[in-house]
Amino acid sequence: MEGPEQPLTRAGARAWAVAQVAARGDDPARLVEVEHDALSDSEHSGGYAHRHGRVLYVALRDGSFGTHLDPGDEPGRAALLDRVLERARLRNRTLRPTELGVHQQAVLAALRGGVRRVAALPERERPGVGPVELPGAEWLLMTLRRASPTGAPTAQEALRTLAGSDELLAPPDPGAVRAHPCPLCRGLAPWTERYPAAVCADCGATTRCRHHRLVAGRNTSWNGGFEAVHRDDGSVCDDATAGGGVTVAGLPCRMGEARFGGVVVEAVAQLPDPRDDLAVLGAARTRADLVAEVTGLPAPPLPSWAGGPVADGDVAAHLAHLTDHLLAAAASAWCRDHPGPGQLGDLPREPAVRRGLALLVDPALAP
Ligand SMILES: [Zn+2]
């Protein structure tokens, strides 16, 4: 939805609401302005509201706008508008650095530094964020990127999003982290049990069909269905729609309807030949590098069995066993509160830390 013209005026807010009503195929002549003292009182955070049928169109001077279900009576409308204004006030308040936790400060540093992972920052640029805090910080970074229309918020924009949400200002729980590394580029992707190989939003935006054209997936109706359309001219790609076979940067992927609506792009797993010891060793090193990336610490040494041979030919199980081993090392020996190995038993946060790290390395291993 396009917003009203800025800086906001009464005429601009009305023109925007008229356009919204017309776009729904309704008659804008019956659009009514809603009077509410708090909207006109505040010079900086106020704005204008209009109603039409069951919909309220609210445009605020801070540039935000949106539609709401009209409660249908004066007191209900006043209460709703007060809530909208309160959220705007929170969003626009100035947060001092001392009001931010270590996770939030590290995420802002990552945005300023232009890195896609908090772990990619040198340790001195993310004080207080070690292996225990990293999963939560990475989740927060992903959440802020997803909240931005461009997918790449400035630190200033992220600060406004943080200011408007008590949940995002609280320390994230490492056990509740729902993110995993994109299997193609290692950026962060939201994790669901059903789609452990889902790619990140950046990769999803560069999906190509067998005709080497960029394609986007969409649902064919409000309750599902799927088709892939070429981004250049909007024509339906019959091949990608029928089979879901697509590529991202030349790597095989599958695009299709997600179970609860929307569209998912998943990478098609590519495992090395179990008879090729060098290839298996390469895959094992990649796992160790991933653990290092996620924890922000040097890559852990590989155990002697890691590079094969893979006796039963099951490379996936072999690598899963290795990753589990490396994660256990990361979650115990590397924890700042319990620096020595062998203290796994009395490490109260270990399950949550390990779960967070597992999601960021190999979701299949998350306990
Ligand atoms: Zn990616």
Ligand SMILES: [Zn+2]
């Ligand atoms: Zn095509």
